[in-house]
Amino acid sequence: MAPNSNIKLSFPEQDIACLTFDLPDKGANILSRPVMEELAGYLDTLAQRDDIVGVIIDSAKPSIFIAGADINEFAASMEVDEKRTYEMCRWGQDLFGRLHANKWLTVAAINGTCVGGGTELALGCDRRIVSTHEKTEIGLPEVKLGIYPGWGGTVRLSRLVGLGNAVKMITSGESVSPQKALELGLADDVVPAEKLVPAAISMIREEQKTGQYLNDRAQRIKPIAINETELGFLGATASAYIQQQTKGQYPAPLAALETLLGGAMVDAQSALEAEAQGMAKLFGTPVNAALINVFLLTDRNKKDSGVEGEGPKPRKLESASVIGAGIMGSGIAAANLKRGLTVTLNDANPEALQRGASAVLDEVSFDKETRSKNVERAIHYAGRLHSTTSGDELLGSDIIIEAVVENLELKRKIFAGLEEKLPAETILASNTSTLPITKLAENLKHPERFVGIHFFNPVRKMKLVEVIRGEHTSDETAATAVAYAKGLGKFPIVVNDGPGFLVNRLLFPYMNEATQLLQDGVDMKRIDKIATKFGMPMGPVALYDMVGIDTSFYAGRTMYDAFPERTLVSPILPALIKNERLGTKKGYGFYNHEKKKGRPEPDPMALELIAKYVEAPEREITDEEIQHRLILPMLLEATRALDEGVVRDPRDVDLGLVFGIGFPPFKGGLLFWADTVGAKTLIEWLQPLQELGNRFAPTEMLLEMAKTDSKFYDRSSD
Numbered sequence: 191m192a193p194n195s196n197i198k199l200s201f202p203e204q205d206i207a208c209l210t211f212d213l214p215d216k217g218a219n220i221l222s223r224p225v226m227e228e229l230a231g232y233l234d235t236l237a238q239r240d241d242i243v244g245v246i247i248d249s250a251k252p253s254i255f256i257a258g259a260d261i262n263e264f265a266a267s268m269e270v271d272e273k274r275t276y277e278m279c280r281w282g283q284d285l286f287g288r289l290h291a292n293k294w295l296t297v298a299a300i301n302g303t304c305v306g307g308g309t310e311l312a313l314g315c316d317r318r319i320v321s322t323h324e325k326t327e328i329g330l331p332e333v334k335l336g337i338y339p340g341w342g343g344t345v346r347l348s349r350l351v352g353l354g355n356a357v358k359m360i361t362s363g364e365s366v367s368p369q370k371a372l373e374l375g376l377a378d379d380v381v382p383a384e385k386l387v388p389a390a391i392s393m394i395r396e397e398q399k400t401g402q403y404l405n406d407r408a409q410r411i412k413p414i415a416i417n418e419t420e421l422g423f424l425g426a427t428a429s430a431y432i433q434q435q436t437k438g439q440y441p442a443p444l445a446a447l448e449t450l451l452g453g454a455m456v457d458a459q460s461a462l463e464a465e466a467q468g469m470a471k472l473f474g475t476p477v478n479a480a481l482i483n484v485f486l487l488t489d490r491n492k493k494d495s496g497v498e499g500e501g502p503k504p505r506k507l508e509s510a511s512v513i514g515a516g517i518m519g520s521g522i523a524a525a526n527l528k529r530g531l532t533v534t535l536n537d538a539n540p541e542a543l544q545r546g547a548s549a550v551l552d553e554v555s556f557d558k559e560t561r562s563k564n565v566e567r568a569i570h571y572a573g574r575l576h577s578t579t580s581g582d583e584l585l586g587s588d589i590i591i592e593a594v595v596e597n598l599e600l601k602r603k604i605f606a607g608l609e610e611k612l613p614a615e616t617i618l619a620s621n622t623s624t625l626p627i628t629k630l631a632e633n634l635k636h637p638e639r640f641v642g643i644h645f646f647n648p649v650r651k652m653k654l655v656e657v658i659r660g661e662h663t664s665d666e667t668a669a670t671a672v673a674y675a676k677g678l679g680k681f682p683i684v685v686n687d688g689p690g691f692l693v694n695r696l697l698f699p700y701m702n703e704a705t706q707l708l709q710d711g712v713d714m715k716r717i718d719k720i721a722t723k724f725g726m727p728m729g730p731v732a733l734y735d736m737v738g739i740d741t742s743f744y745a746g747r748t749m750y751d752a753f754p755e756r757t758l759v760s761p762i763l764p765a766l767i768k769n770e771r772l773g774t775k776k777g778y779g780f781y782n783h784e785k786k787k788g789r790p791e792p793d794p795m796a797l798e799l800i801a802k803y804v805e806a807p808e809r810e811i812t813d814e815e816i817q818h819r820l821i822l823p824m825l826l827e828a829t830r831a832l833d834e835g836v837v838r839d840p841r842d843v844d845l846g847l848v849f850g851i852g853f854p855p856f857k858g859g860l861l862f863w864a865d866t867v868g869a870k871t872l873i874e875w876l877q878p879l880q881e882l883g884n885r886f887a888p889t890e891m892l893l894e895m896a897k898t899d900s901k902f903y904d905r906s907s908d
């Protein structure tokens with residue numbers, strides 16, 4: 191690549207330069223070291239000219255200004271020492287500082303996503319004009335990677351929008367819309383994308399006359415006008431809020447708060463120095479490495495076509511039919527509508543159809559900013575949603591997704607009825623959570639177009655989708671299902687057919703071990719607390735209640751049928767079911783959910799039922815044992831799933847668990863975490879548990895890894 195090829199210099203007017211970011215062969219502009227050096231070179235060149243009065247910085251990408259620093263460079267430098275990180279921060283701060291150090295005025299003309307380092311660059315400019323483009327957003331999401339803005343972001347944002355607003359944006363990592371940016375003073379103007387450069391030119395001409403930008407520069411090098419009492423109040427409230435949100439598991443937001451508060455009462459230069467020092471301590475920590483891994487997992491997923499090699503090109507799907515308008519069907523229909531597909535929603539029961547269709551419209555017309563229904567949106571989407579009880583009206587869609595009750599015969603009947611009348615290229619999919627895809631497709635004439643597309647509940651929130659290949663699913667069908675799921679904003683992982691597919695197969699041992707712990711006399715709240723302390727979003731006992739004790743029991747039967755040698759069946763679940771303790775949906779399960787206030791307490795009847803089966807061992811059961819007994823069976827199952835080729839890559843296991851069950855992102859994923867522990871230690875942890883049964887026996891894969899001192903990620907194709 192030629193040296194100056196990432197940024198183009200042009201002159202929209204003789205005395206106004208424009209630096210346009212346009213990284214060749216990349217969808218996004220990224221601030222890698224070479225790109226930043228290129229920017230530095232241009233600033234040197236422009237500084238030598240005394241005829242320049244203004245510099246505009248924009249992007250040639252259609253919906254991205256600058257998407258931040260190069261995370262791959264971060265990942266490769268996890269081992270660097272604090273001094274090196276400090277120097278990198280100072281270098282970036284100085285580079286962006288040069289954007290307001292010359293006599294010319296700099297304007298960032300922002301169209302599309304502007305985040306992380308991109309925002310820090312924009313903050314270095316004297317002015318920011320943003321476009322009305324629907325993708326335009328400005329944010330500093332660094333805390334989501336376990337760090338904070340270290341190229342001047344904490345110092346320059348707080349001086350621009352006020353300390354309180356900066357604390358909110360930086361510690362939450364959430365982006366703001368163009369309108370919000372304008373309200374905050376982060377944007378100086380909002381215009382349509384095509385007017386960005388003309389607006390920037392007018393602004394430069396205007397300020398050439400007033401010189402206002404020079405006054406602003408003088409102001410922003412000073413401490414922030416805030417008194418000690420206000421500062422103390424802001425610090426106390428923000429810190430309490432952050433601690434509640436992060437449960438002490440994510441250190442970056444608190445570190446960011448400390449830096450922001452510390453930088454407020456001193457001049458900008460001292461604040462920049464402190465920002466770099468603080469950042470040096472955060473960078474490369476285990477949480478930072480884990481969160482970067484999660485980011486890389488998602489990035490990898492975006493590039494994965496779902497099939498090996500070049501593979502066939504996925505087809506573009508423009509219309510979808512959903513059969514079954516229940517919890518899942520309505521969520522799937524809404525996801526399709528929101529991403530621009532036309533949707534036909536079908537249910538055999540007219541009342542269920544009506545309920546489902548109105549749930550869909552409620553969801554798609556909800557406006558997050560106003561937190562209310564947007565009537566215009568409701569009208570728009572109502573015109574794209576067709577509800578019907580007739581099967582014939584589904585036939586014109588590019589894809590048909592079945593989400594009726596979990597019954598093999600019923601599902602097969604539906605597919606057989608459809609297939610007779612369907613065009614050959616229509617994709618047929620099932621959202622089943624347990625039924626084998628190969629079996630569902632058994633009587634089909636064209637099983638190659640059949641695939642499992644397993645969404646998670648609630649569809650609106652859960653990013654994971656398992657694309658399940660049956661024995662005859664073609665590469666084209668799998669690749670099309672993957673592209674389709676990505677189009678819905680999901681992370682699809684391709685898995686082979688098998689009991690519980692991937693995610694439920696791994697979740698089951700975690701939940702099942704909880705029933706064994708209950709039988710050992712361990713208190714349910716203690717089990718849940720240890721799981722959440724590890725980082726799980728919910729303890730396994732509470733999870734039983736949420737999923738439904740009956741649903742969990744039937745899913746468990748599938749696992750027992752498949753793996754009887756290592757699956758223990760607890761009498762607790764059937765006893766609860768017999769006594770109508772079915773979980774949250776009925777108000778009672780393990781816990782009593784009737785009381786709306788406070789945390790649910792164990793249900794007295796559930797305690798009574800459990801007590802009948804308790805056979806407490808003589809030894810004390812430590813917190814460590816409980817944690818190991820919950821997490822290690824999940825890990826062992828992952829090694830078996832990998833061995834059997836259920837997933838194509840260890841990284842898919844981690845993506846699946848983080849986005850399918852909320853495995854703690856600050857641990858980077860199950861296998862990433864296991865790699866940080868090491869196979870030898872894992873085997874040592876399993877050793878004392880083996881007397882409990884062969885479900886704790888180390889697998890061949892783990893033994894081999896301990897012997898060769900290798901890691902799960904060594905098995906990845908990346």
Ligand code: NAD
Nearest residue numbers: 514515516517518537538539542593594595596622623647
């Ligand atoms: P649900 O009971 O809420 O909805 C099922 C709907 O199917 C009902 O409205 C019912 O009237 C309709 N239906 C029944 N027979 C029909 C037929 N012949 N034609 C058209 N409609 C018919 O069920 P759900 O929870 O949405 O689950 C649906 C599917 O999704 C199941 O296969 C389930 O295993 C799977 N799934 C569920 C979850 C979950 O958490 N609920 C998660 C992932 C996958």
